[in-house]
Amino acid sequence: MILSLLKEESVILNTLKLSVVLFGGIALFATIWTERRFKKWRQNGKRISEKIGLRRIIIFESDLIQKEGYESYELHHQPQSFLTGFKYAFQPKRQIIEKMKKELQEDYEKLDSWAKERNVFIFTTTHPKMAKLWEETSKPYFRFISSYDCADPWVEMNLLQWVAATFSTTGRIGFSPPKQWETYYLDRGGGKF
Structure with a gap:
């Protein structure tokens, strides 16, 4: 009985670990993607402003x-x-x-x-x-x-x-x-x- 309970905890624990890794990966991807878009937007604005002479x-x-x-x-x-x-x-x-x-x-x-x-x-x-x-x-x-x-x-x-x-x-x-x-x-x- 204890052995079967440990196996169930292992499944639950592994599922939680996998969820955390997936969520963390998605969050990291979203952060990097947003930062790259923001950096490109900021550089474009800086280029336009320099061209105008602001x-x-x-x-x-x-x-x-x-x-x-x-x-x-x-x-x-x-x-x-x-x-x-x-x-x-x-x-x-x-x-x-x-x-x-x-x-x-x-x-x-x-x-x-x-x-x-x-x-x-x-x-x-x-x-x-x-x-x-x-x-x-x-x-x-x-x-x-x-x-x-x-x-x-x-x-x-x-x-x-x-x-x-x-x-x-x-x-x-x-x-x-x-x-x-x-x-x-x-x-x-x-x-x-």
Whole structure:
């Protein structure tokens, strides 16, 4: 009787082991596949942004929001290096913000010239403070219009990501990531969307 019970446990144990190995293999495959797709998407966005000459923003091809007859692009803040954050740490915040505004204005001018050559739909999901800064610096090239079509589900940051982003952007550390994120599209003046 004990021998038959041990054989049954062996079958159950082997089934559990096989399940864990299969699940682990599937999870590993999914992780690698997702990472490779994300890396390709990120490299493509970096290539497009470098071609346009953007310094403070980065633009990616996207399929989160599709508008018929338009190429869809997603706009994000261009991450800076930690070394940049250390340089900014010793500068007044006002000086950093003014430099950022100037570079953003130049970026939006370049983005507008690029967008004129194409039939594009550009959107972004960001927090209200960044949206206000972008809206201010994108005039007269774009209008930021709030949209409820979609919110990029991957854009919200955890505390560690937020600390890294704020430090590399301003040289200061922010400890409270925004709770509110909104989607906006950039209108070049036609109000077509």
